Amino acid sequence: MTLKKVTTITELRTQVAQWHEAKQRVALVPTMGNLHAGHLQLVKEGLKVADHVVVSIFVNPTQFAPNEDYQSYPRTLEQDCEALEKVGAELVFAPNVAEMYGQQDLSTVTTVEVPILSQLLCGKFRPIHFAGVTTVVNRLFNISQADVALFGQKDYQQLTIIKRMVNDLYMPITIIGVPTIRETSGLAMSSRNGYLTAEEKQIAPRLYQILTHLKEQLQAGEKAFTALEANAVQQLQQAGFKPDYVAIRDANTLQDAQVQTRELVILAAAWLGKARLIDNICLILNE
Missing domain, CATH: 3.40.50.620 (HUPs)
Structure with missing residues (x-):
């Protein structure tokens, strides 16, 4: 056609x-x-x-x-x-x-x-x-x-x-x-990925890896959301990013997650060179 x-x-x-x-x-x-x-x-x-x-x-x-x-x-x-x-x-x-x-x-x-x-x-x-x-x-x-x-x-x-x-x-x-389409490295596909240098492309997948680790911590029962977010921000900084935020939120309202919230979304935005990368992972906690 x-x-x-x-x-x-x-x-x-x-x-x-x-x-x-x-x-x-x-x-x-x-x-x-x-x-x-x-x-x-x-x-x-x-x-x-x-x-x-x-x-x-x-x-x-x-x-x-x-x-x-x-x-x-x-x-x-x-x-x-x-x-x-x-x-x-x-x-x-x-x-x-x-x-x-x-x-x-x-x-x-x-x-x-x-x-x-x-x-x-x-x-x-x-x-x-x-x-x-x-x-x-x-x-x-x-x-x-x-x-x-x-x-x-x-x-x-x-x-x-x-x-x-x-x-x-x-x-x-x-x-x-x-659902998000990812490169084999795990990096979420984005038009702005074209701004990444060859060296930055090696670092960029760390964003998704850090969010995945955060998801695993939440699934394991961790509830200290603020501390988890701060730790993830620190990991991004150590990897070479300039994070805007890492946030654990209610997946439906985007308000701060509460201890009893079951449907969660972990969101992040971070600069890597000229590229501002965003990503997220959704999860549902068992009761």
Whole structure:
């Protein structure tokens, strides 16, 4: 099947309307491009639950702070389209900023924000990030009229926030989280892994190893969460990372885990050279 690329909202809506008229389900995979195997897995999973998969490729300026890598973020549209065609995506929506946000000053656009959840964890270190994410995802949902959307669980906080937005605003779309795809070393696949030097690529898998060890400690009955987090941060520092945080949280609310909390998620964010790496592991404790 030939992959079709569109750049306007009208083109996208026209195609989706035809599919819906034929009583066919449409899945959306929102991305910023520079695709890797994790993104392609989202497409494969989308084809299990829908008749057609639309992939959006848009480097969203509203989720980047002025000191972040918006200008240098890798843009690889041609290679992305080749990869998507091989896994069965049918439509790529690749708008420019004016198409997504109109000609207005970005500081004046209507925003959609999920309070509290957006200020935790990564939100502390990237204060405008999640408001930018929910604003653009809300637009993509409205533009595409998709029946289902798929997101990677590597961005666990993002996934939780989007689920809350959809629930709170009664959006008629189903959100599916897809397990993290990892390199053979255990490193979670990410577009920003390309920033790692050869030496840093040898160190990077330590992040997942440290989280795995933390999971084992929790499964063994350890409950001193603050001490466990501090120890994991120290291990990351010793390995050469600059950690933003390691946190043990309630997997459903992202609030601090309590002694009685059974569904947990361990989340971490740490800098390694120019790359900010994030990862997480979920676990359910036995009663």
